Amino acid sequence: MTNHIKLIGASKVFICNEAFDIISNGGVAFECFEDKESKIIEVGDYQTLKKKYPNASFYDDSVILPAFINTHIHFEFGNNISSFIYGSFEKWLESVMQKRDEVLNDIQSSVKSSIQEQLQSGVATVGAISSYGQDMPILANSDLRVIYFSEVIGSIPVALDFLYESFSSRYIASKGFKSHKFTPAIALHSPYSVHSILAKKVLEIAKKDNCLLSTHFLESAAEREWLEDQKGWFKTFYKNTLKIPSPKPLYTIKEFLDLFEGMRVLFTHCLFATHKELLTISKNGYVISCPRSNRLLNNTYIDLSMLKSAGLNPIFATDGKSSNDNLNMLDELKCALFSYPNIQLEDLSKTLILGATKYAAKALNLKSGALESDKFADISIFECPQIAKSSQPSLQFLLQCKKVKTLYINGNAVIQNQIQ
């Protein structure tokens, strides 16, 4: 009866519920079907569970937690190392316009190595934002659980039909890959870059298909200035780079937010959003923060206390290599631990882990991100020296762990007993 059920145990099991409960010498029993959804059956004391589930392994000085969910990642830009300029959003965007062709050339091997980087850092699920669709078959055939956001972009009226067709064919292709591990979804690039006609057409599809949405929102001060005051760097950009004679913003900030009313949307960055705008987002939306990307492009981090007061739980992601030195989720979380020096260290470590598990799953509408019965069996095991005796396990996990030891996705080990 239980031969399709595996039990794993470790010194510390991070449930990743809201209270951040930790079970010492805990165990997780889960299904390990190869051909269908595998779920967590039971979580509790390892020794007790072992009587019920004999197919069991215990990991000393180790942590078991729900596998990470990286909600915002651009795989297509994996070739970037030093092509794009950091330190200013404006200079960065100019460098992207200039150099993206060379970065986007021949991306197969970089997509594959970025997938490995996800798995190695304990990520089971990605929210992959795809601008061109080249990463689609590689991701669909990978070990990862994928929410695949086909992205639409385009503001020049004459090009809208073409850009819609491009989006549409990619989105339709993504539906061809749909499976219990691959979910098609839709991304609107940003309020400054998607024409309202295009946005409305695409959102109709999203509504019809009951599709998850993602957008970049108020990432830079220049974006806010453009949308609010119709001036600043973006005006010059539209005039000189995109050759639009008398450019106007495509929306007010409110109009853009209103587009999504009643829909589940991931708003990424939101560095320059007001409390009021965050309150609007909090009705059906989620805020994704990419700390390293934000520092490298915009020299700031999202205000976590403002998020909290708007009723939003922060969610953390790596963004793409277009704006990060790597895509390692552990590095992202550890960096954030040092980016908010004023936040109590253990509280922050829990917030960071929950922002890559529980709340990330909630945003993506997935039954995962916590070690609870009936959730997906996406589970990671990390060796963590002295964790058994540590009085600060969530902090020590972030400080010490460098790569996953074993990673289960849908109950199957995609990395197993890797030497640390």
Next chain:
Amino acid sequence: MTNHIKLIGASKVFICNEAFDIISNGGVAFECFEDKESKIIEVGDYQTLKKKYPNASFYDDSVILPAFINTHIHFEFGNNISSFIYGSFEKWLESVMQKRDEVLNDIQSSVKSSIQEQLQSGVATVGAISSYGQDMPILANSDLRVIYFSEVIGSIPVALDFLYESFSSRYIASKGFKSHKFTPAIALHSPYSVHSILAKKVLEIAKKDNCLLSTHFLESAAEREWLEDQKGWFKTFYKNTLKIPSPKPLYTIKEFLDLFEGMRVLFTHCLFATHKELLTISKNGYVISCPRSNRLLNNTYIDLSMLKSAGLNPIFATDGKSSNDNLNMLDELKCALFSYPNIQLEDLSKTLILGATKYAAKALNLKSGALESDKFADISIFECPQIAKSSQPSLQFLLQCKKVKTLYINGNAVIQNQIQ
């Protein structure tokens, strides 16, 4: 004539002078004596130098820079992983008092691996603070250039003679190891922990021997409160933990600073120092900042603009594993890049590199830390993908480089052509 001279070249050579000049396709010619001091002979264009120095190697997509100088590191606490509590200086110090014996037990192998960690991250020189002297022979026989600070600590009057003897015997032993690569020096633990009688005796020796000094200074808010207002956590600590009936601070802040008048002193941490105190320090002293340690214990970073306005160039170090997750100098600098989001990214990257090279050498009174003729031949080579075409080389160096490729200390390769 030139067979004791080696020339190395790379895509980018960071001189590490004040202007942070970089030579593209630059070269560094240096002596490589085994038995005496080896110095840099000439720095310039690689192809030009090659005509003069035929024993030459060029490294594509690589950076050559002066080897790092880690001015403040406690090797003796290398066994700590999760024994000490982070998040509050007070809780940390309590945990150190409780658990230090287990951490200090059997340190040989951890000292050795910490030395390797220094070399791997491109460090040639350490300012090693030693409380017990157990690390002395290991460091003296290592590849590192060592400034060895024998530390004195003790505030309980009846124990002063014993503690002075302990210090004195360690300091004398360190003089026995003196060489062109090992320099004895003296550390006074801190204003809250070294009795003035002890301090004065030790400072007499320092003056007589013209000895470099190091001290921890105003690391915590509690320390400032104790020295200024004679109250707070330290009062309880002295009463309850050290069993001193009516404890009083050993100095005012000014009295402590006055102790060192006219002497070269490294003041480590200074998180709670005022501008006026920093001005006093700036006369003959230097400020060492340990960013990760500061965040983990005191939840803040030093104010770099206040340092600057006091005429002090920041110097960065790792501190010990007593207050850090590792002792990797590259990790320390990279972390600091994300810890000061408001400082212009490229400026900060240069400040960080100079704080581990030029200004660190100045503080330690060493002829190193810059690639200039007559400086010590302590030189590192790092592979750095795409650095040749990067327009932000100092930033890309910090973002990309993980471990040294080749490290010369005193002209001799202690790590050579290591696979990346």
